[in-house]
Amino acid sequence: MATICKICAGQIEPPDQRDHCVACLGLVHAEAALDDSNCGHCADLPARVLRARRDVARGLFGVRPAAASVPLVGPPSPDGESIALPPRRPQRSPRSPVSFSEDCFRAPSDIGGFVSFGQEEEVDLMSISASEREDWAGSEADQLDSAGTPDLQEELMRVLSKAVQELELTWSPPEEPARSKLDSWYFRSTRKADSRASVPFFPDVHEQLVKTWSAPQSARVHSATQAIFSHVEGAEAHGYVRSPPVEETVAAHLCPAAAKTLGSDISLPSKPCRTTAHLANKAYASDGEAASALHAMAVLQVFQAKLLQTAEGGALSAEAVKDLHAATDFALMATKRAAQAVGKAMGFMVVLQRHLWLNLADLKDADRRVLLNAPVSPSGLFGDAVESIIERFAEAQKRAKAMSHVMPRRAFQQQTARSSPFHRNPAEF
Numbered sequence: 001m002a003t004i005c006k007i008c009a010g011q012i013e014p015p016d017q018r019d020h021c022v023a024c025l026g027l028v029h030a031e032a033a034l035d036d037s038n039c040g041h042c043a044d045l046p047a048r049v050l051r052a053r054r055d056v057a058r059g060l061f062g063v064r065p066a067a068a069s070v071p072l073v074g075p076p077s078p079d080g081e082s083i084a085l086p087p088r089r090p091q092r093s094p095r096s097p098v099s100f101s102e103d104c105f106r107a108p109s110d111i112g113g114f115v116s117f118g119q120e121e122e123v124d125l126m127s128i129s130a131s132e133r134e135d136w137a138g139s140e141a142d143q144l145d146s147a148g149t150p151d152l153q154e155e156l157m158r159v160l161s162k163a164v165q166e167l168e169l170t171w172s173p174p175e176e177p178a179r180s181k182l183d184s185w186y187f188r189s190t191r192k193a194d195s196r197a198s199v200p201f202f203p204d205v206h207e208q209l210v211k212t213w214s215a216p217q218s219a220r221v222h223s224a225t226q227a228i229f230s231h232v233e234g235a236e237a238h239g240y241v242r243s244p245p246v247e248e249t250v251a252a253h254l255c256p257a258a259a260k261t262l263g264s265d266i267s268l269p270s271k272p273c274r275t276t277a278h279l280a281n282k283a284y285a286s287d288g289e290a291a292s293a294l295h296a297m298a299v300l301q302v303f304q305a306k307l308l309q310t311a312e313g314g315a316l317s318a319e320a321v322k323d324l325h326a327a328t329d330f331a332l333m334a335t336k337r338a339a340q341a342v343g344k345a346m347g348f349m350v351v352l353q354r355h356l357w358l359n360l361a362d363l364k365d366a367d368r369r370v371l372l373n374a375p376v377s378p379s380g381l382f383g384d385a386v387e388s389i390i391e392r393f394a395e396a397q398k399r400a401k402a403m404s405h406v407m408p409r410r411a412f413q414q415q416t417a418r419s420s421p422f423h424r425n426p427a428e429f
Contacts, residue, residue, distance in 0.1 A: 015049070017041060022053050023060050030057035157197065164200050171200035208336050209343035213376035216347030217369075221285045229337040232292040240288035243281050272359050279352040286345035293338035300331040350376050357381065 003012045005021040012021050018041045022030060033042035033050045042050065157173060164171045174197040212219035222230075235241055251266045268274045307316070307324045316324070354372050363371075370385065377383030 015045065016053075022057050025057075027057045027060075030054045153197065160200060169200050169202065174198075205335070205339050208339040209346075210376070211340060212344045212347050215373050216344075216376055217351045217373040219344050219347060221282050221344070222289070223340075229296050229334045230289040230292045230341060232295045235288065235292055240292055241285060242288075243284040272355070275355055276352065279348055279355060283345045283348035283352065286341050286348060289341035290338045290345065293334045293341060296334040297331050297338065300327045300334065303327050304331070347376055350381070353381055 003017075003019075004010070005012055005024055006019045007024040008021060010021045010023070012018065018025070029039070030050075030053050033039060033045075034047070034054060045053075160171070161173060163169075232238075232240065246266060248266065255269050257269055268277055304324060304327050307320055307327070310316070310320070351372050354374075358368055358371060367389070370389070371382055374383050374385030380386075
């Protein structure tokens, strides 16, 4: 049950058991709780709750996370010197700004026992009541887009810039948005981060991804090389190996000829439909291989994070350094395997699109196979295969026409029964 702050009379939601709210304790206390605090109450709170309290305190005091320790400086004095301003304390009101025309419309005072703004028993989160918020329109985190907070994206761009420089890649980082003179200067800026920022293009990943694009239809779904990264425990039970099969009752109802007897192989009635389903299953199985490789990558990367976390207090041991190197190498191998599986799935989807369009044409099976197995090109669905077939057909026509002039064929006339010597009129002898 929520308690009341002894200073501002604001509500303090559980699991916080202190006598003062976040605003009254101050920003320094909230930030110190994440590093190393001697406060017994903060030591019992989870890390998520401490981070939430710190973000709320920063929002209340109008301090950016990257500049929390920078003192606020006011306009220059008449002598030309800047004046340091005291920390900004929000003007909070213990009462809601909503007014009621009659007392009968006001919520009862014991409504807090029926409506909870805190956490559930199994959820490790903390919420701050509206009386401790400076604004009533919602937090800034709720107003940001799905790209994340600006601080997170700025940190990502910073790390990517260093990685691009170290790996000697080509990348055009996003431009900083131009600041308008109408933006806030003293309060925290409400500008959103640019969600259109792109990550660098890694040629080595692309090289692994397009390995099967030279002949997409002939690619094997399951490869024996590096199979350890694409076989996860319980993959078939979790639907990673093949797409879910159609129910026998549905197949028997929609296509009685597809399931004549129970237990027999269920297939679609026509050859084009069976080819479509076969290509879709191959693409699904390839995506399942990529998903299996993600399991190995996640395990290795979490292990890396654990090793680096233990290294914050001191130097890594020789065995830990060896484990870190091995985990990094295996994570890169799993990334390569995932890229190859994704490339196969993309190739199968291109073949599926080609098959759908070729169903509108009356082609021989040999010509159809040539077009289906043509190399994948981002410029067009069939790439250069169509132009190649047209050129070969035109060349064949030219050769046939030239041969008809150089070596004309003899015109053989079919002999009729009257022209046969065995059926001549006796008067002709």
